[in-house]
Amino acid sequence: MVKDMTSLPDTLLEKQYYLEMYKFGSAARENTPPISLQAVWTADNGRLPPWKGDFHHDLNTQLSYWPAYMGNHLDKENGFLNWLWKRKPVFEKFTNAYFGTHGLNMPGVTTLTGEPMGGWIQYSLGPTVAAWIGQHFYLHWRYSMDRDFLKERAYPWIRAVAVYLDQISTKDTNGKRKLPLSSSPEIHNNSRNAWYQKTTNFDLALIRFTFSKAAELAGELGHSKDAEKWGEILSEWPDFAISDSMGLLVAPGEPLQVSHRHFSHLMAIHPLGLIDWSNGKKDRQIITNSLNYLGSLGTDWWCGYSYSWLGNMKARAMDGEGAVQALRTFATCFCLPNSFHVNGDQSGTGKSKFTYRPFTLEGNFAFASGIQEMLLQSHTGIVKIFPAIPKNWQNVSFRTLRTEGAFLISAKRENGKVTEIRIFPEQGGTIYLANPFPDKNATIKGIELSRDKLNAPVIRMETQKGKEIILN
DSSP: OOOEEOSSOOHHHHHHHHHHHHHHHHHHTOOOOOOOOSOOOOOSSOOOOOOGOOETTTTTTHHHTTHHHTTOHHHHHHHHHHHHHHHHHHHHHHHHHOOOOOSSOOSEEOOTOOOOOOOOOOHHOTTHHHHHHHHHHHHHHHHHHHHHIIIIIIIHHHHHHHHHHHHOOEEEEEOOOOSSOOOTTTTTTTTTGGGGGSOHHHHHHHHHHHHHHHHHHHHHHHHHHHHHHHHHHHHHHHOOOOEEETTEETTTHHHHHHHOOOOOTTTTTTOOOOOOGGOOOOHHHHHHHHHHHHHOOOOTTTTTTHHHHHHHHHHHHHHHHHHHHHHHHHHHHBBBBTOBBOOSSOOSSSSSSSSOOOOOOOHHHHHHHHHHHEEEOOTSBBBBESOOOTOOOOOOEEEEEEETTTTTEEEEEEETTEEEEEEEEESSSEEEEESOOTTSOOOOOOSOOOOOHTTTSSEEEETTTTTOEEEE
8 A cells, every 4th residue: 555645735844744754764664773863864973973872762762753653654663662672671670770669661861772871860760751652552552453562562561661650659648649759851951950749740641641541451451450450540640730821830839930842741732642622621721721831931942843842732732823833943944954853943033042953853753743643633533634734725635644543544635625535444443533524415435324424523434454435
């Protein structure tokens, strides 16, 4: 089947997208080490590349694999997961030695063999590194629906993280769980103030994600007692620290106080989706307030990856214009003519006070993910076609993007209206499609569906493995 072919009316974004996916294909393989800070494009002048060119799990490896899922490149993402799984015993030994628990955490900065390299202690030895990595195991399961992977890798990894978090946590005077020490990369840099007595929204989001998905996957595998246990522990953690005007805080009682490049306090919005636009008015207000407040602090100390991450969040907020603005700024101000992300603003237009030019790849790959989020979303269980494109994108199309549930989707929008959707069920099963044909009667091929069901706001289809469905 033809891989992703995307046509955008914005030629700058289209060109940058293809360059990013080319880089991803060049840097990722199933049987090679993960994407490091510079991957195959290391320094060739006899010196170490920036930040030693090592593996940073502060956000660098995580963002680098975002486009693998919708981009239909799970085979290339396997290199990361295979490396992590092979190093799991090293990480478990580290967890026991450093944190004094069973289960699984891992260093935030590692060597090729998985050993800790050091760095700012709040992220190099942070308490939730393996939890963020665990999202990649979860997403691989959801986008592939490979039950062997679920049984042999996804659930075992997430379960091991849950065991560790259960053992390391304590309870406060109100009976709510907390971490002994918490942080929010890279708030307060490497100072003593970077440690919090109360659990930060960053750590809390990853903890709540871990126990939620541990319960979900245990239930999927029929481990009812495990599912009940993880659900009960999830209920013992507090709610997020939220301000009525500023949205998500860094930690209880502390908002983000200055412009900052790392949106760690907004993890619950993206990439974890615990607070989501689809959940209704309350979540929408939190998302709106959080993004508005983030913008009010200015972009003085943002890097290029801040803009590409913002593009993803704007898409999740169904703000196509905002996503385009953020992604265009990334492409025009934070990339060299060869398309590589160089962290600092190269345009001289004041988009950031960082003007240096050490290149790292996570910003490039997060950009590609932002484009995909504009075109297709499925993280809520409902597939949405063109959910976050600007109103003036009258003609746009994509081929063979992948959704959760292992459906391969192609779609066309012509003169402002969706004209065709093709769905290839790689594994079969039920798909829920937000109806993209609100003002005309669609036709369907490849499945029998009554007219009332075809015209419903959400079209429910029982698919057969390998049998394509066409709506137009």
